[in-house]
Amino acid sequence: MVDEQQSPPLLDVQGIAFGYDRQPLLYDVHMQVRRGEMVGLLGPNGSGKTTLLRLISGVLHPQQGTILLEGKDLQTWGRRGIARRVAVVPQELHMPFAFTVEQMVNLGRTPYLNLLGTRTKEDQRIVEHALQAADISPLAGRIFNELSGGERQRVIVALALAQQPALLLLDEPTSHLDIKYQIDVLELVQRLNRETGVTVIAAMHDLNLAARYFPRLLLFQRGVVADATPAEVLEPQLLRRVYGVHVQVGILRGAEYLSVLPPGSDFSANNHQEETQPRVHVMAGGGSGELLMRALADAHIPFSAGALNIGDSDHTLALRLAHEVVTEQPYTHLSPATLEKVRSQLMHAAVLVVCPMPVGPGNLPLLQAAVEAAQRGVKVLLLAPTSEGIPLSSDVHIPGEDSLLQQSGIAARDYTNGEGVKLIGALLQAGASLVSSVGEAVDVTKTCAIL
C-alpha cells in the first residue's frame, strides 16, 4: 500500500487541452489513475469522452499539457511502446475478412512482433491465456464475423489482453449490446480487473451500470466536472446540470447499488417547485468567473450561472459549483430560447454579478438582459478586472464618460464596436455598482441576497 502511493500513478493527465480544427474541445483536464483502479468515465454525447480516451491511447496528441504513463511522457514511449501498455476496446469492430477468433486474438501480439512477424511459443501461450481469460477458448476456431455481438466483444477484450496491457481503455463497450451481454462484458472486465490487476478506464453511457461496476466515476463535460465515488458523482443536481435532465437517484429496495431513474411526471413538477431558486446569478465567460464562483461556493452561497457555452472553462466549473447552469451549445451565439432561460433565472435573482468577461456579438444579449434586471431593481454588481485578469488599461480613454465606466475596463474587452460599452454605461446608470475585488463582491452579495 505504501509502495503504491510512492510510485508514480500509472496514468497522470496534467492539464491537457485538445481541439479538432483549432476549436477547443477539451480544457485543462487533470486526472490521475493508480494501478488496479477501475474508473468509469461519464458524460453526455459530445462531452469529449472518446477524445480523452484517444488522447490517453496516444493516437491523438494534446495541444497543451502532458500525459504521463508510468511516470514518463506518453510520446516518448513510441507507438509500439504505448501499445504494449495501453490497449483499447472500441465500441464496435468490423472485420471485413473471415478471420477466426484465434487469429483475431493473435493480432493483439502485433506490438511485440519483429519485422518478419515470426511468432514464438511465448506468443502462442499468451494468446491461449487471453482466450481462456475471456472465456472464449471453445470459440477459438470460429469465424469472428459469425459470432453474436456479446461474443465478439469478448473476442475484442481478449485481443486487447493479448497486448498484455497495464491499462485497458474501453469506449462505451456495451453500447451496441443487449442487456444480457452488457452485464456479461462488464462482469468480464471486472473479473479481469480483480484477478489480473489490469487498470480499467471505461467510457460509459449507462449510469446504472456505471454505478454498479465502477468504484470511481469521472463526470466529464469538456473537462472533469466531478471525480469521486458513485454516491458523490451520481447526485441528481449534478446530473441535471451536466446531462440537462431530471433524474431520481437512490438505492432500490433490496439492491446494493445506486440506481438512476427518470422521475415520474408528478415528481418532476413537485420537485421543481420545492427547489429554492438561488437568489444570486453570475454572468461570466472565458475564465473571468473562476475566482468569483469558487468564492461563492466557499461561502456556501447558492448561485446560478449562465448563459455559458459548452467548452468554456467557466462552464465546466459552473457545472461543478453552481446550483443551476444555463447552457448554450459550443461556439454559437446565444439562442433566443437560452436567453429566455437567463431572463427567468434573473426573475428570481436578488443579485446579479457581471464578471469582466470579453463582450462580443455572441453574448451581448446577456448584458441587455442585465440592464433589464437592473431597471427592475435587481442589485447588479460589476466585477472590475483584477491585475491578474484582463489588465486595466489606462490608455483607453473614453471621452465624455465617467470614471466608473473606465474602471470597469469594458473598453479593453469590448469586441462589438462600442455596443458593450454603451450597455455597461446603461447598467451603471440603472444603479449597478462597481466592485473592485471578488471578496467585496461576495460580501455585498451576502448582505443583499440574504437580506
Place this chain on the structure above:
Amino acid sequence: MNRAPTKTVYTPWKSWPATIQTLPASLILIALGVALLAAIFLAVSFGSTSIPIGIIAQILLNSTGVFHFARQWDPATELIVLQLRLPVVIGTGLVGVGLSVAGVLFQGMLRNPLADPYLIGTSSGAALGAAIAFVLPYDTIYGTYFPLTPVLAFVGAMITVLFVYALARVGGQTPVVTLLLAGVVINSVLVAFQTLLLTLSPHALVGLQGLFSWLSGGVAVTTWSPVVIVGSIILVGIAFSLLFSGVLDAFGLGEESAAYLGLHVGGYKLLIIMVGSLLAAAAVSISGLIGFVGLVVPHVIRLLFGPRHRLLIPASALAGAIFLILADLLARVVIAPAVLPVGVFTALVGAPFFLFLLRSNKRAYRW
C-alpha cells in the same frame, strides 16, 4: 488449441474451404508451385507446333548447364521453346503475380474485398502513357533495348498514383474515401486527355489501332529483357509485400484499431499503396489492361485458405501466375489460329465467376 471443426452447419461451399484451411501453409504453397510448373509446361507445349512436354523438360534442364540430355530434337524447337514461348509464358505468369499481389495489398489496406489494383489511377495513368507512346513517332528508347510503350505505361501509372495520393492528403492524413474519390476523378480526367491526344494527333489512326489492342489486354513480350526487368521489379515488390503481411492483418481491424496496436498507420498506408502500384504498374507495362485477375485471384485464395496475409500473399502470387498462364493459353487455343486478347478472356471468365461468389457469399461483403 482447439482446432476441431465447429458445430455450426456450413453450406457445402463453405465447409469445403474450412477443411483446406487446416492444411499447413508449406504444403499449400508446394502444391501451388507444382501446379504452376505444370501450367508453364502446358502453355509452352501448346502453339502452332505442339512440343511434347518431355522434350520441353529436357531442353530446360539442358539449358541449366547441369544436365546434358542427348539432343533428339530439332534446333528450331529449342529456339521456339527458349526464345519465343518461354519468355511469353514467364512474362504472362509475372503479370498474373503482379496483379494478384497488388490486389491483395489494395484489398487488405482498403479493407474491401472488392478493391482492384487499378482502383487509384494505375490503369488510366498507364493507358495515357501508352497512348503517348503510340502517338509518338518512336518505338523504342535506348536504341532498341526497351520498347517505348511499357516504359511510358509504367511511368504514367506511377506518376498518377503519386498524384492521386497527394491530392487525397488532407491535413496530414489520407482518408480512404478521399483516396477513392480522387482516384475516380483523376481516372476520368486522364481518360479525357487520352481521347484528346488521340483525336488531335496526326498519327491517330495508327495509334488508335495499337492502343485498342493494348487496352484490351494481351501480354506483349518478344525478348527476355523486359521479362527480366519486370520480373525483378515484381520480386522486390513481393518481398516488401511479405513484410507487410502482419500489418495488413491488423489493417483489417480498421485504421484506428491498427494504430492502437502500435502501427504507424499513415506511413504503412503510403508504403502499401506504393508497393501495390509498383506491382500493378510493372504488370501493366508489358500486358496492357487485364481486368479481374487482381480481383478474383486474391478473393478465391482467401476463400480457400483463409484471410491471413502470410499465406494469402505467396499463394495469390502463385495462383495468379497459374490463372493468367492458363487463361492466356485458352485465349490462344479457343478460336485458333486467331488469338483472343487475354484481357477479354479473363473478363468473360472472371466476371460470371465473381458474380457467383458475390451471390453465394453475401454476408462476407459488409464493409
